[in-house]
Amino acid sequence: MVKRRHLLGLRELEPLEILEILDSARSFREVLDRPIKKVPALRGITICNAFFEPSTRTRVSFELAAKRLSADVLNFATTGSSVSKGETLIDTVRNIEAMKVEMVVLRHGSSGAAQFLSTHVKANVVNAGDGQHEHPTQALLDLYTMREHLSRLQGIRVAIIGDVAHSRVARSNIWGLTKMGAKVVVCAPQTLLPPDIQSLGVKTSYRLEEALDGAQVVYLLRLQRERQDGGYLPSLREYARTFGLKVEHLEQLPPETLLMHPGPMNRGVEAENAVVDGHRSVILEQVTNGVAIRMAVLFLLWAGREGTPAVREMLREGSVG
Numbered sequence: 001m002v003k004r005r006h007l008l009g010l011r012e013l014e015p016l017e018i019l020e021i022l023d024s025a026r027s028f029r030e031v032l033d034r035p036i037k038k039v040p041a042l043r044g045i046t047i048c049n050a051f052f053e054p055s056t057r058t059r060v061s062f063e064l065a066a067k068r069l070s071a072d073v074l075n076f077a078t079t080g081s082s083v084s085k086g087e088t089l090i091d092t093v094r095n096i097e098a099m100k101v102e103m104v105v106l107r108h109g110s111s112g113a114a115q116f117l118s119t120h121v122k123a124n125v126v127n128a129g130d131g132q133h134e135h136p137t138q139a140l141l142d143l144y145t146m147r148e149h150l151s152r153l154q155g156i157r158v159a160i161i162g163d164v165a166h167s168r169v170a171r172s173n174i175w176g177l178t179k180m181g182a183k184v185v186v187c188a189p190q191t192l193l194p195p196d197i198q199s200l201g202v203k204t205s206y207r208l209e210e211a212l213d214g215a216q217v218v219y220l221l222r223l224q225r226e227r228q229d230g231g232y233l234p235s236l237r238e239y240a241r242t243f244g245l246k247v248e249h250l251e252q253l254p255p256e257t258l259l260m261h262p263g264p265m266n267r268g269v270e271a272e273n274a275v276v277d278g279h280r281s282v283i284l285e286q287v288t289n290g291v292a293i294r295m296a297v298l299f300l301l302w303a304g305r306e307g308t309p310a311v312r313e314m315l316r317e318g319s320v321g
Contacts, residue, residue, distance in 0.1 A: 003304050006118045006125040007297055009134035010175040018176060022144050024296035025289070031068065032292060041299050042071035048096050050076045051107040051128070052089070057263060057287060058128050058138070062105045065294035074101065089113065090120050097123050103298065106130070111168075124301045132168055138262050139172035141293040143180065145286050146217055149258055154181035159211045160202075161243060162221030162270060165192045165232075169262045170221055174200045187211035188243065191232040208243050215253060220245060220261045220270045236269055245271040250280060258282050 010018070031039055047066045051059050059075070066073045076096065093104055103124040106114050111131030118125040129135040147153050158177055164170045164186050177184050184202040186193060193204055205211040212218060223239060233239050250257065259271070259281045267273055276283065 004301065005304070006114070006127075007136055007301060008114050008118060008125070008127045010136050010139055010172045010179070011134065013136075013176075013179070015179050018140070018143065018180060021140055021293065021296050021300065022147060024300060025140075025144050025292040026148075028068075028295040028299070029289065029292035031295070032288065038068055038070060040070045042066065042069040042302055044072075045069075045103065045302060046072040046074060046099075046101045047103040047105060047298065048074045048076055048093075048101045048123075049105045049107075049128075050093060050096065052078050052113075053107050053109050053129070055107055055129070057290070058107065061287070061290045062126075062128060062137075062294050065291050065298060068291065068295055069298060071103075071298070074099075089117065093117060093121055093123075097121050103302065126297060126301065129168055132166055132171075134172045134175075135168040135262075136172050137290065137294055137297060138169050139176045140297070141286055141290040142169075142173055142219070142260060142262070143176050144289050144293055145260065145282055146182075146258065148289075149282065150216060150256065153177065155183065156216045157183045157185070157214050158217040158219060159215040160184060160186045160219045160221065161208065161211060161245070162188055163192045163223050164188050164197060164221065165194050166224045167221050171200075173219065174202055178202070185211045185215075189233065189239070208245075208249070209252075212249055212253060215257060217258045217260060218245065218250075218253070220259070220265075222262065222264060223266055223269055236266075240269045244269060245275050247272060247274050247278070250275060250278065260286060263287070 031037060049059055049062050063073050063075060101123055104121065105126045105128050106117055107128040108130050111133035113130045114125055114127035127134060127136055143153060146156065150156055160170055160173065174184055178201040185205055186197060186202050187205045187208055190206060198204055257280055259275065261283050265276065267276060
């Protein structure tokens with residue numbers, strides 16, 4: 001990881017690189033529990049959060065992660081910007097880069113946008129979600145949360161339930177989990193499962209009860225209502241009745257089973273309220289761990305690029321603060 005300039009997806013990462021990020025995040029997670037939640041690792045570095053799609057938790061999480069590392073942060077949104085006047089992605093980011101920005105966190109509605117940008121700028125590029133392609137930091141924080149609770153990823157059984165066809169979160173999780181030796185089953189109506197999904201090394205099921213059998217992690221995906229105009233579902237009520245997670249489902253699962261969701265959630269559709277707020281839910285823990293993961297990613301990418309004196313000292317000491 002420290003040799004990479006960009007984080008574009010989990011498909012390209014080796015298992016040891018994923019482990020390096022997860023181990024580094026553990027140190028940064030400890031930083032977040034300190035009275036002073038800040039380290040000087042990226043002091044003097046400017047990071048631009050360039051979000052061409054609406055986002056709340058991912059943008060805030062990246063901003064907080066950068067500030068916890070003492071970096072300067074520039075937030076950019078398309079509303080009211082030159083993009084609305086027809087400026088291209090490349091020209092927009094190049095102009096921002098010309099203001100001496102060292103790292104760009106990109107969220108974009110087009111699959112491959114992060115890869116495309118990485119070939120046109122000198123800055124480190126972090127993919128914060130591109131189209132239906134990948135959302136690597138979300139998957140990394142998910143893997144981190146699973147590993148912390150279950151003590152391992154090798155051999156665990158993960159059921160991913162919901163709109164797999166439109167989900168970049170599902171793709172990144174599948175790449176990450178299968179590389180780390182987890183067993184993954186995806187479950188959804190046939191219209192919401194890509195026809196080639198089994199080529200990624202997962203099993204498929206169209207029955208919720210079958211997918212949940214023996215699952216140690218139940219990972220619910222957001223039903224992307226804004227993408228459902230293609231007639232993928234008869235109705236939300238039908239989906240909730242057939243694929244919505246209910247209390248009686250969890251009662252049939254092993255006691256250590258985790259409930260996870262990347263947010264935002266459609267309560268009453270993907271799961272009952274009692275399930276979302278129940279003791280198996282680690283959804284808010286995922287959000288906290290997301291800051292630590294993004295701190296680790298920003299730190300390791302910069303350390304691999306050249307490193308500030310603070311970074312070099314921390315790497316030499318094997319500590320992040």
